[in-house]
Amino acid sequence: MQINELARSSGEWLRGSGPESDIVISSRIRLARNLADYPFISRATAADRMELERTLRDRILQLQPAHLEYVDVNKLEGLDRQFLVERQLISREHAESEGARGVAIDSSEQVSLMINEEDHLRIQVMHSGLDLSAAWEQINAIDDLLESKVTYAFNERLGYLTACPTNVGTGMRVSVMLHLPALVITRQIEKLFRSLQKISLAVRGLYGEGSQAMGDFYQISNQITLGRSEQALVKQVGDVVPTIIDYERKARDFLIRESHENLHDRVSRAYGILRTAQTISSEETMHLLSSVRMGVNLGLIADLEIPMLNKLFIYTQPAHLQKLSGSELDTADRNIERARYLRRSLNKEDGPPAEHN
Amino acid sequence: MKCLKCEKPATFHITELTGGKPQELHLCEEHAREYLTESDNEPSGSSNLTGALAQQLVGGTAEELARLDQQACPICGITFFEFRNQGRLGCPHDYICFQKELDPLILNIHGESAHVGKRPSRSPLNTERQTELIRLRREMKEAIQGEDYEKASQLRDEIRQIETSS
Numbered sequence: 001m002q003i004n005e006l007a008r009s010s011g012e013w014l015r016g017s018g019p020e021s022d023i024v025i026s027s028r029i030r031l032a033r034n035l036a037d038y039p040f041i042s043r044a045t046a047a048d049r050m051e052l053e054r055t056l057r058d059r060i061l062q063l064q065p066a067h068l069e070y071v072d073v074n075k076l077e078g079l080d081r082q083f084l085v086e087r088q089l090i091s092r093e094h095a096e097s098e099g100a101r102g103v104a105i106d107s108s109e110q111v112s113l114m115i116n117e118e119d120h121l122r123i124q125v126m127h128s129g130l131d132l133s134a135a136w137e138q139i140n141a142i143d144d145l146l147e148s149k150v151t152y153a154f155n156e157r158l159g160y161l162t163a164c165p166t167n168v169g170t171g172m173r174v175s176v177m178l179h180l181p182a183l184v185i186t187r188q189i190e191k192l193f194r195s196l197q198k199i200s201l202a203v204r205g206l207y208g209e210g211s212q213a214m215g216d217f218y219q220i221s222n223q224i225t226l227g228r229s230e231q232a233l234v235k236q237v238g239d240v241v242p243t244i245i246d247y248e249r250k251a252r253d254f255l256i257r258e259s260h261e262n263l264h265d266r267v268s269r270a271y272g273i274l275r276t277a278q279t280i281s282s283e284e285t286m287h288l289l290s291s292v293r294m295g296v297n298l299g300l301i302a303d304l305e306i307p308m309l310n311k312l313f314i315y316t317q318p319a320h321l322q323k324l325s326g327s328e329l330d331t332a333d334r335n336i337e338r339a340r341y342l343r344r345s346l347n348k349e350d351g352p353p354a355e356h357n
Numbered sequence: 358m359k360c361l362k363c364e365k366p367a368t369f370h371i372t373e374l375t376g377g378k379p380q381e382l383h384l385c386e387e388h389a390r391e392y393l394t395e396s397d398n399e400p401s402g403s404s405n406l407t408g409a410l411a412q413q414l415v416g417g418t419a420e421e422l423a424r425l426d427q428q429a430c431p432i433c434g435i436t437f438f439e440f441r442n443q444g445r446l447g448c449p450h451d452y453i454c455f456q457k458e459l460d461p462l463i464l465n466i467h468g469e470s471a472h473v474g475k476r477p478s479r480s481p482l483n484t485e486r487q488t489e490l491i492r493l494r495r496e497m498k499e500a501i502q503g504e505d506y507e508k509a510s511q512l513r514d515e516i517r518q519i520e521t522s523s
Contacts, residue, residue, distance in 0.1 A: 036449060036487035039433045043447035045498070118445070140475070147477050151487055153449035158463070159472025161449040165463050166406050168452070170474040200468075223405070227469020 003071070003080045007323040011087060011109035011126075014314060016306035018129020022297040023245050025177040025217065025310070028088075028126040029135045029234070031143055032119040032162045032171035034153040040163040041116060046099055049116055053100040056115045059149040060104045063142070068104040068111070079328065082319035088126065090114055111142065119163050119171075121146075132174060132238045136230065159226065169226030174237040178244060181216040181294045182251035189218075192247065200224050201240065215286035215313060220244070252298060267295030271304075275346045279335040285316045285342065304346070312345060359419070360385035361411050362442060382411050406444045409465045413458075414441075430454045432492045450488050486519050493519070 013026040034040060035055070038048055057070055073081060073090065081095040090103050094117045101116035114122040123146075125139040153161040159169040167173075183189045193203045200223045205214065220240065222233050255263045270291035273280075293309045295301045314320060316338050322329050325337050360367045360383065367383035414422060426438035435447030437455060446452070452459060464470050493516045500509035 034449065037490040039448040039491050039495075040446055042443060042445040043433045043435055047498075048494075143475075144478070147479070151479075152477055153487075154477050155449070155452060155472075157471050158452055159474060159476075161452055163445045164406065165446070165459060166466055168463060169467065169469075169472045172474075224467045224469070226463065226467040226472060229474040233474075 003076070003083055004323065006087065006109075007083070007320070009109075010311050010314070011089075013088075013110065013126045013128045014307065014310045015128050016310045018127060018131050020241075020245055021129035021306065023179055023248050024130040024241065025179055026126050026128060027130055027132045027135050028124060028175045028177070029132070029139050030122055030124040030173045030175075031139060032160065032167045032173075033121040033123065033143070033146075034119050034161060034163070035121075036151045036153045038120065041118060041120070042163060044116075049100040052120055053102060053115050055150070056113075056121055057102060057104070059146060060113050060115075062149065063145050068106050068113070070102055070104045072102045074099065074101055079319055079322055083323055086314060086317045086319050091117060091122075093118060094122075111138070113142075119167070130176065130238075130241055132176070132234050136174075136234050140230070167225050170228070170230050170233060172225055172230055172233055173221050174233050175219050175221035176237060176241050177217060177219050178241070178248070179216060179290070179293060180218055180244070180248050181290050182255055183248050184216045185255065186251045188247065188251060192244065196220060196240065199236075199240070201237065214283060215290040217290075252294070256298060263298075264295075264300055267291050267298075267300045271295065271301060271346075274342050277339045277342065279332075280339045280342065281335055282317060282338070285338060286313065289313055289316075308345065312342065316341060358383050360388055361414070362388040362407075382408075405466065406462075409462055410441050413461055413465065425458065428455070432488060432495075434495065448488070448491050450491070486522075490516060490519055 013028075018024070018027075035052065038044060038052055041049070044052065060068060061070060071084070073084070073094065076084075081090070084090045084103065085092050085095045087109065089105055089109065089112045091114065094101060094103070094114050097117075099116065101114075103115065104113040105111070110126055112124045112126075114124070123139055123142055125135045125142070127135045155161055160171040162168050162171050180189060180192075183192060196203050202221050202223045204219050204221075205217065220237060222237055225233070228236070270288040274285070274288050274292065289309060289312055292301060292304070293306070296304050296306060296309065315324065318334055321334055321337050321341065324341065329337055358367045359365070363385060365385035365387070367385055417425070426441075427436060429436045430447055430451050431454065432450040433448035435451060437458065440446055440451070440455070446455075460470065493512050497509050497512040497516065500506070500512060
């Protein structure tokens with residue numbers, strides 16, 4: 001698969017549809033699996049890794065009726081690997097590790113199967129909006145198909161055996177990505193985190209370092225993988241989401257009611273900067289896009305659509321910008337290119353892309 | 358007292374208050390800095406594991422810990438020290454050979470000790486034979502490295518036999 005083809009398209013999960021998609025960006029499930037007849041990755045020799053890659057790649061590409069394209073991650077340039085990370089098709093660890101490894105991706109970018117990540121196989125299914133049940137059915141079917149072709153490491157008592165004991169049992173992580181700007185503005189987000197931790201759900205920010213999430217995106221996922229069925233884990237995460245959506249909506253209502261001018265001002269300024277800036281960092285872009293996204297959902301901005309905004313969050317990241325501009329750029333040049341891309345997209349400028357260099 | 362993560366003396370004694378009951382961590386300067394600056398990228402990744410492990414190992418004496426650290430898996434060769442150092446196991450058999458240490462750890466992390474979810478539809482009866490392959494392949498590589506080609510070819514035959522019968 002050509003990474004350049006991917007650069008021209010955008011993933012299904014970005015289309016901004018699906019239930020509750022004003023607040024829920026995506027629903028994702030991943031399964032960790034290992035083959036019974038090989039050591040885990042930390043003890044695997046280079047030869048083991050090559051055999052694992054070959055075996056799993058062959059079995060995956062035989063899957064019917066799925067149409068999957070295979071990318072040899074080990075042969076990719078650093079920029080292309082980073083591109084796949086920004087696209088959420090591979091993990092940062094997978095991009096940065098070494099040796100034989102790869103990923104199979106379906107054309108809608110809903111399904112990705114990482115070979116030789118922390119475990120031999122990591123299957124991931126991602127849907128737009130709040131759609132966990134459908135994601136589970138899809139990933140379960142893929143897992144069944146693969147299991148008919150390979151012998152997974154499985155123990156009667158402990159379930160699927162994984163390289164890290166934190167994943168043992170179901171090997172399943174259920175995650176929902178949420179956009180929660182109003183809870184951040186009203187300073188209620190910390191309180192929400194604490195209550196989620198009490199029911200053993202993990203919260204982390206998207207792209208952010210530490211706890212400060214860039215663009216007010218937060219991912220909620222299960223921490224426990226053993227002793228509960230897959231359906232129970234889907235339900236555990238799925239059941240808490242409507243409550244969080246409700247909190248976020250209430251916080252937005254509160255802001256509209258109590259400080260309409262402030263909110264409208266904040267949203268309009270953010271939109272203004274994004275449409276006119278000449279150089280802009282990734283952090284500032286995420287921060288301002290977040291305000292604009294909330295503004296669109298609250299009807300404060302009429303001439304923008306959510307799928308376009310969702311796309312901007314991804315396409316203004318370093319590797320995407322560089323793929324689009326067709327050249328490697330340093331930070332300063334990226335900031336100029338990012339501002340140019342934002343102006344062009346948000347001002348609906350037509351015509352050929354601006355010249356550069 | 359030695360650092361929980363390496364052989365250096367522990368000069369930092371950290372009391373971790375988040376996540377359930379307080380736990381004591383004894384670390385050298387380098388690992389203490391690493392621990393304190395660690396950003397929680399994986400929701401339930403290594404920091405959770407490290408914490409749970411530390412909590413569990415606190416009761417033991419230095420000799421007990423040293424003996425435990427030297428235990429190695431007969432299949433993949435990983436020692437317990439390597440496991441707790443990197444937070445990743447070496448092969449499926451580790452769950453059996455380190456069961457005494459891993460069971461309480463798993464209970465601590467998940468609050469449960471038995472799987473209740475999906476199972477492979479094919480009978481996993483030959484899993485042990487599959488695990489055996491890991492050991493045989495490793496021994497074959499070692500035999501080749503030691504230029505014991507007779508042993509290597511015996512091992513190769515054994516491997517083929519299992520591979521073709523499964």
